[in-house]
Amino acid sequence: MKLSELIFGNIDLSREELEKKYPERNFPEGAKVTRLGPSPTGFIHLGNLYGAFIDERLASQSKGLIYLRIEDTDDKRYVEGAVDTIIDSLSYFDINFDEGVTKDGELGAYGPYYQSEREDIYKVYVKELLDKGMAYPCFLKEDEIEAIRELQMSKKDNPGIYGEYAKYRDISFEEAKKRIESGEEFVIRLKSSGHDGEAAKYISVEDAIRGNLAMPENFQDTVILKKNGIPTYHFAHVVDDHLMRTTHVVRGEEWLSSLPVHVELFDKLGFELPIYCHTAQLMKMDNGNKRKLSKRKDPELSLDYYKELGYHKDAIKEYLLTILNSNFEEWRIENPNTDWREFEFSLDKMSTSGALFDINKLDDVSKDVLLRKSADEIYDFLLAWAAEYDIEAKNTLEKYSAGLIKSALDMGRNDAKPRKDLINASQIFDFISYFFDEYFQLRDYMPAEVSKEDGIDILEKYLASYNHEDDNSLWFEKIREIADELGYALKPKDFKKNPENFKGHVGHVSTVIRLALVGRAQSPDIWTIQQLLGETVLRERVARYIDELK
RNA sequence: GGCCCUAUGGUCAAGCGGUCAAGACACCGCCCUUUCACGGCGGUAACCCGGGUUCGAUUCCCGGUAGGGUCACCA
Numbered sequence: 001m002k003l004s005e006l007i008f009g010n011i012d013l014s015r016e017e018l019e020k021k022y023p024e025r026n027f028p029e030g031a032k033v034t035r036l037g038p039s040p041t042g043f044i045h046l047g048n049l050y051g052a053f054i055d056e057r058l059a060s061q062s063k064g065l066i067y068l069r070i071e072d073t074d075d076k077r078y079v080e081g082a083v084d085t086i087i088d089s090l091s092y093f094d095i096n097f098d099e100g101v102t103k104d105g106e107l108g109a110y111g112p113y114y115q116s117e118r119e120d121i122y123k124v125y126v127k128e129l130l131d132k133g134m135a136y137p138c139f140l141k142e143d144e145i146e147a148i149r150e151l152q153m154s155k156k157d158n159p160g161i162y163g164e165y166a167k168y169r170d171i172s173f174e175e176a177k178k179r180i181e182s183g184e185e186f187v188i189r190l191k192s193s194g195h196d197g198e199a200a201k202y203i204s205v206e207d208a209i210r211g212n213l214a215m216p217e218n219f220q221d222t223v224i225l226k227k228n229g230i231p232t233y234h235f236a237h238v239v240d241d242h243l244m245r246t247t248h249v250v251r252g253e254e255w256l257s258s259l260p261v262h263v264e265l266f267d268k269l270g271f272e273l274p275i276y277c278h279t280a281q282l283m284k285m286d287n288g289n290k291r292k293l294s295k296r297k298d299p300e301l302s303l304d305y306y307k308e309l310g311y312h313k314d315a316i317k318e319y320l321l322t323i324l325n326s327n328f329e330e331w332r333i334e335n336p337n338t339d340w341r342e343f344e345f346s347l348d349k350m351s352t353s354g355a356l357f358d359i360n361k362l363d364d365v366s367k368d369v370l371l372r373k374s375a376d377e378i379y380d381f382l383l384a385w386a387a388e389y390d391i392e393a394k395n396t397l398e399k400y401s402a403g404l405i406k407s408a409l410d411m412g413r414n415d416a417k418p419r420k421d422l423i424n425a426s427q428i429f430d431f432i433s434y435f436f437d438e439y440f441q442l443r444d445y446m447p448a449e450v451s452k453e454d455g456i457d458i459l460e461k462y463l464a465s466y467n468h469e470d471d472n473s474l475w476f477e478k479i480r481e482i483a484d485e486l487g488y489a490l491k492p493k494d495f496k497k498n499p500e501n502f503k504g505h506v507g508h509v510s511t512v513i514r515l516a517l518v519g520r521a522q523s524p525d526i527w528t529i530q531q532l533l534g535e536t537v538l539r540e541r542v543a544r545y546i547d548e549l550k
Numbered sequence: 551g552g553c554c555c556u557a558u559g560g561u562c563a564a565g566c567g568g569u570c571a572a573g574a575c576a577c578c579g580c581c582c583u584u585u586c587a588c589g590g591c592g593g594u595a596a597c598c599c600g601g602g603u604u605c606g607a608u609u610c611c612c613g614g615u616a617g618g619g620u621c622a623c624c625a
Binding site for chain 1: 556557589625
């Protein structure tokens with residue numbers, strides 16, 4: 001009897017059958033097969049999205065395929081509905097899968113795509129390694145491992161189970177049998193053939209983003225099968241990515257240090273190494289130092305954070321693209337209206353150092369993204385955002401006509417030099433909020449150049465001369481007249497040249513009107529606002545301001 | 551601590567043996583302008599340090615330093 005039979009009993013699957021069941025994919029030369037392997041507990045965050053874009057672009061540009069595999073090998077509890085959430089949030093950003101786990105079942109011939117359902121498959125390969133003497137059952141208890149670690153610390157040896165410290169790597173069949181039959185728990189460890197220290201050979205791997213990586217070979221007897229019979233990430237990765245015929249493995253640079261383990265496993269299993277693409281981490285500034293964004297500590301890593309602030313998904317996407325590929329921004333300037341998918345993404349344009357998330361840049365990108373959206377789209381977007389995050393705003397938006405709101409959103413956007421006022425939903429709502437009576441607020445403020453008496457004068461004359469039918473230039477002529485009558489320069493330049501001749505200039509006069517109408521000193525063109533506000537509201541607001549001043 | 555990754559202005563980044571070291575964001579100034587936004591023009595601001603190699607190093611080599619990551623029966 002063999003050790004593997006003792007452990008697994010009879011296995012009616014074989015390597016040959018698996019190879020036959022999951023053949024090489026019938027794709028044209030150069031087609032890339034990528035995958036996303038989230039765990040069903042974690043939510044999708046900015047870092048995942050960053051990687052997912054690479055997977056998606058690589059697959060889609062090469063006419064290959066991207067699939068979704070759920071990596072649920074952890075004992076951690078499965079979060080109800082997590083898979084739907086993962087699929088939904090990625091799809092929200094235009095990342096859709098060609099194969100793998102879907103919201104209702106699985107799609108594709110290389111499944112199952114839940115690692116928890118692949119136990120039988122993993123066992124085939126564990127058994128093989130066992131039979132070849134490349135793996136062994138290890139009966140070390142937690143406290144024994146702890147003791148070993150302490151000994152290693154005192155001797156300044158590398159921590160871990162390997163070589164001398166791997167007590168069970170040469171366990172006899174009889175002893176293993178005795179222990180197993182007595183019900184002792186155990187894990188299966190790889191019997192590494194690597195060496196520690198001086199004797200270590202170097203391995204070299206060509207990373208598609210980082211170029212040649214050279215590092216010492218693995219020497220640790222890494223656990224490949226946990227005591228519950230489920231493989232560790234390392235083992236599942238190697239088996240799955242081989243069997244699912246993944247060509248490119250995109251993952252964060254935190255995996256770099258376990259690369260030697262993976263290389264050894266691929267080698268011992270006789271599988272071809274996929275092309276690794278180790279991406280740089282997204283960083284954040286913390287006390288003057290860059291550090292990896294952490295999903296526990298940093299809300300800005302969460303996609304909901306941006307959604308709640310009201311950033312459009314396209315803005316997030318474009319921003320990510322600008323840090324993903326250094327030439328994207330340039331391309332975007334040259335092709336302002338082209339679909340992002342036409343940009344040719346390439347791995348060698350990727351930065352290898354961690355980028356700091358820059359909200360300023362996001363804002364800038366967002367302005368341009370929103371400029372490309374129609375008022376209709378922005379209206380829908382704003383309403384959807386309000387419905388989720390600001391009920392008061394939503395109620396208000398629904399009270400006013402869609403036509404008014406859309407016109408407000410569109411102010412100055414169709415000019416030769418369009419305005420770019422719109423950044424994110426909460427800011428957009430605020431930007432147009434003075435059109436809504438319940439948000440409009442008079443402010444107790446007057447430009448320094450205008451006395452209170454003049455302010456009242458300006459507003460009374462303005463009301464007296466106002467004709468809602470006037471076009472922009474006729475209306476402004478009247479404002480000029482008012483300015484002139486009260487001793488304000490018709491042109492700001494005149495005032496700047498000879499400030500002693502005037503109280504101020506027509507801009508100051510306009511500011512008073514602006515304050516009366518919108519309650520703030522800055523806004524888009526007053527005439528446009530007047531037209532949208534309507535004569536009744538306009539006269540009311542001005543009258544109210546006059547009262548306020550008196 | 552071992553191993554690995556990274557190192558150009560405040561941020562993102564081109565450049566990879568000879569450049570007055572691109573560009574974008576941010577910031578400042580000017581122009582345009584009834585305010586703001588947009589746009590235009592201009593400006594401040596950078597090759598981590600030390601040794602080599604070379605006629606010449608930001609670029610190549612070595613050594614430091616700094617930052618990051620990783621050293622689990624988590625992924």
